[in-house]
Amino acid sequence: MAEEKIIVIAVKKPDEQDEYFTSSLEELISLADTAGGKVVATITQNRNRIHPAFYIGEGKMEEIKEKIDELDVDLVISNDELSAGQSRNLSDFFDRRVIDRSQLILDIFAARAKTKEGKLQVELAQLQYLLPRLRGQGVQLSRLGAGIGTRGPGETKLETDQRHIRNRIDDIKRRLKQVVKQRDQYRKRRKHNEVFQIAIVGYTNAGKSTLFNRLTGSDSLEENKLFATLDPLTRKIQLPSGFQILLTDTVGFIQKLPTTLIAAFRSTLEEVSEADFILHVVDSSHPDNEQHQDTVLKLLDELGSSSIPVLTVYNKKDRINDEFIPLHQPSIMISALEYEDLTKLVGKIEEVLILHWERYQIHLDLHEGDLLNRFEHETILYENEFDEERETFKISGYIRQYHPLQGIVKEKS
Structure with a gap:
């Protein structure tokens, strides 16, 4: 076309x-x-x-x-x-x-939208947008044909019967409720397994998907277009200390996001409010990056996520000629395309996490290999050496305040 x-x-x-x-x-x-x-x-x-x-x-x-x-x-x-x-x-x-x-x-x-959930959410938002605008739209609808603004429900003949649209909205809401229930069960399972979750957020086109792909070796869509990512993707990665996390890429934020869309995508964005830590990716080369940062922080606040620890990642440093002053701290300047910068970033994540965590030092017996494995993957472990005199593993590192392994730490301290 x-x-x-x-x-x-x-x-x-x-x-x-x-x-x-x-x-x-x-x-x-x-x-x-x-x-x-x-x-x-x-x-x-x-x-x-x-x-x-x-x-x-x-x-x-x-x-x-x-x-x-x-x-x-x-x-x-x-x-x-x-x-x-x-x-x-x-x-x-x-x-x-x-x-x-x-x-x-x-x-x-x-x-x-690629997933079933994504498609349902978009259709719901479109129908909710359309419903109050139906009266007297005969000429408008007949002029629609094809083109920008007609995808989704517009691909089939737009149904102008309000009752039909209301029924469809109710049907989509029912189906989405099921999806949300499944997502909640999945989240609860992750929480039960004590998997640490990091959400990547940022203004659309800030380089979130590029960063996600480089860190996870994944192949989610990377494009120099707005809204390249729509459906959230989650992958497991390991930080330098051995600490394992789940990393989630989310939909880009934008000014004047339609209210119907914020409502419809709330369950998608709930991945952010359920996170333990947030990477806020900013396109530092964009002339309006300050405005973008404000928009993201305002939306995080609306999602009830403003109390979650944040590391601001100022991306695309290779495109900056002037001196750049970070607006928020803690922060790091990187290019998601540089391997060295990615190494610095994962190191910085651990550095910021330990500011919020508690230091521990304990001894584990030789037969407690399973426990040692858990400390390696579920805490930030900095020291692991065999104490020949006591015939134990001496380990030290940092642990989250309410982690189940805290019981072991207290018992063995």
Whole structure:
């Protein structure tokens, strides 16, 4: 299918900072590129408030209409969420398909969801977005055809019966409940087995999947596109001391994430709130990296994850020319493509963990090989030597406060 030509339209309100407005527009252009389109023009307007009927001012609409005809544009995308009325009025006036930022993000998610759960979550978010916008959308729906903004439920003929959509929403919620139940059981089993979990989070396209793949020897999707990873992946890795962890790659965060999507993906993002430690990956070469960091931390707070220890990983150092000042500590600067930097990173993870853990030193008898093995894999073990005089293994290291092996430590100290 030929690349669709797109015009982006945006309203800047007085309370919006210039940097934030500019970065949200650049992001929208990247999103359109990820969806397979090409933005040929961007038209903005300063307004005290959004126009209730047309989103943008009526005078500006004539200018946009002329640009659409001049550049033979296929699609208009607004930077803010549109009401059903605004979407319909703009579509009628321009005689083109009109979608908003939320629809575009949902469309990308629909194209990238691979697992059954991911597909169900996207469909649920799309239907919840569509439901309040159905009334009087006959012309809009007939104009849909194919293209950006029509993936997911739009691939089949969009059903305009509200009752049918409500039933489908209920059905998806029931099925997702089952999936969540299975995920919870899996999590409980992991917790019971005392496996330490690290979640990789970050703004979309910060290099999370590249880092995950390099650390785990995995082959999850790596692309210079937004939302390359949608379904969370978990792999086991071993740190230099022998300490074993589970590492999880998560979906990228973004400004103005549609509320229906945050709700639908809460179970996916719960992988983060269940983690013991967070690696916050930042694209340090991005001009808006401070804004990106704020967005991620705000979302972590909303997920109830703000109390989990965090190591900020400033990635893509190979693309920085100026001096870089880290915004958060503890932190490390790396390039996920450099093997040496990955070695430094895993060392730094252990360094940060021991700040939160307790030091121990004990002796284990010769017949306690199983226990020794557990200390090697479930704690950060720094010393393991055979004491010939006592015929015991003298071991020392760091252990989590509430780890079951703490009982052994107390008994043998």
